[in-house]
Amino acid sequence: MAHVIVAASPIYGHFTPMRAVAADLVRRGHRVTVTTGSVFREAAEATGARFVPLRGGADFDGGALPELFPEMADIPPGPEALGFGLRHLFVDPMPDQHATLQALIAEAGGEPVAVVHETGFTGAWPVLHGAPGVRPAAVIGVGVVPLTISSEDTAPFGLGLPPDSSPEGRERNRAANKAVREQVFGSTQEHTVEVLRSTGATDTPPFLLDGMARVPDRFLQLSIASVDYPRGDLPDSVRYVGALPSGAREQGPLPGWWDEVKRAKRVVVVSQGTAANTDFTELVQPALDALADLDALVVATLGRTAELDRVPANARVAEFIPYDLLLPHTDVLVSNGGYGGVQQALGHGVPMVLAGLTEDKTEVTARIAWTGAAVNLATQRPEPADVRRAVETVLADPSYRGSATALAAEYEDHDPFEAIERTVTELLSAQAAQQH
Structure with missing residues (x-):
C-alpha cells in the first residue's frame, strides 16, 4: 500500500480528472489524501480519500474566476490571456501549495510519499528547486491539458x-519558441522565478x-501519441497513458x-463543455440554428441549468447526459474543444466539428483536426452557415469517421488508471532501493 x-488546482477541468485518479487509487487499496480547493x-471526500484544503490563496474557487479576476473579460483569447491565467491561477498559488504539501509530508513521519498532481499544480516546484523542505519520494505529473512542452519539431504552444x-x-x-519564451511569456517567466525564489528556492x-x-x-499525459504532434526531442520521462473514461458526474435520470x-x-x-459554457451564443445556439432542418436528431448538452432562445423542432436539450451513453449513438460531435470531451469522443470513434479559442482550445482543436478526425473552424463564434457546411462535410466524407475509429482502437490499448498506479509503485520502489 502506497501513501499518495x-x-x-481548484479548477473544474483540472480537479475532475484527479478526482477519478484518487478514487481509483483508493479502490486499489492505497492511502490517499486529496488536496485542492475547499469548493x-x-x-473529494466522495472518493473515499482524506481531504485537506489547500492553504491561503491557493484555496480559491475556480468557478468564480470572473468575480476573482474581472479584468480577464477584457483580454482577448491568445497569448496575453494564456499568460494572465498562468501567472494568477498556477504560479501565484505556488507558495501556499508548497506549504500544504510540506505539512502533509511532515505528517507522514518519514514514510515515503508520492505526490500525484495535475499539469497546472506547481506546489512541488519549490522543494525540487532547492527550497527548504522534504522532497516527496516521487513526484508524478498528470497531463490534463494538451502537452505544453516545446520542441524543435513544433511551433510554440498556443x-x-x-x-x-x-x-x-x-x-x-x-x-x-525562443521568441515566445523571451518576448511573449518573458514577464510570466520572470514572475515564475520571483514567486519560486520567495519560497527559498535556489x-x-x-x-x-x-x-x-x-x-x-x-x-x-492523459492522451495517446497519435493525438499529439510527434516530437523527436520528447523527454523519456513523458509517457502517453490514454484518456480517462467518462462518467465523472453523478448520473441523474435520462430525459424522457x-x-x-x-x-x-x-x-x-x-x-460547450462544463467550463466555457457561460455564453451559448458562441456555439450552441448557432449550431442549433444551422442544423434546424438537417435530417438528424440534434442533441444539445448544456453542462448547466439554462434556457436557450431557440430550440428547433429537430433538437433536444439536456443539462447533462453521460458521454458513455450518448456517444455510442452519435454521428458527429460539435464542440468548443474541451480536452477531456474531445478525447472521450475519439475513444468512441466519433468525428467532430470544433470551434473554440479560449484556455487551451486553440491547441486542442488544431491537434484533433491534424489527426483527420475533425474539421476545425478556428473561431470562438462560428457562423451558422460554416457550422452547417462542416457538419455536412463530416457526415458525407467517411475519412473523418475512419480516422476517429483508428484513434479509438489506440485508446483501447491503454489503461490510464493502471499506468498511474504502476508508476507510483515503481518510483516508490526505486526510491526505497536507493536508500538501501
Missing part, C-alpha cells in the same frame, strides 16, 4: 500551428510551459426523449 497525495471538499520537422521547419520552430526553473512536463520525476436518440437514423451532439 493527489493534488489539483471541491464534498466531491498558436495552433501544425508540426514541421523538416530542416527549415525546425529552424523556424527554434526561433519561434535553482533556476525551466520555462514554465516546459517545466510542467519536465519538472516531475515522471509525466503521464432518450428513446428518440436510440431510434434516430443520425444524431448530432452539440456541446
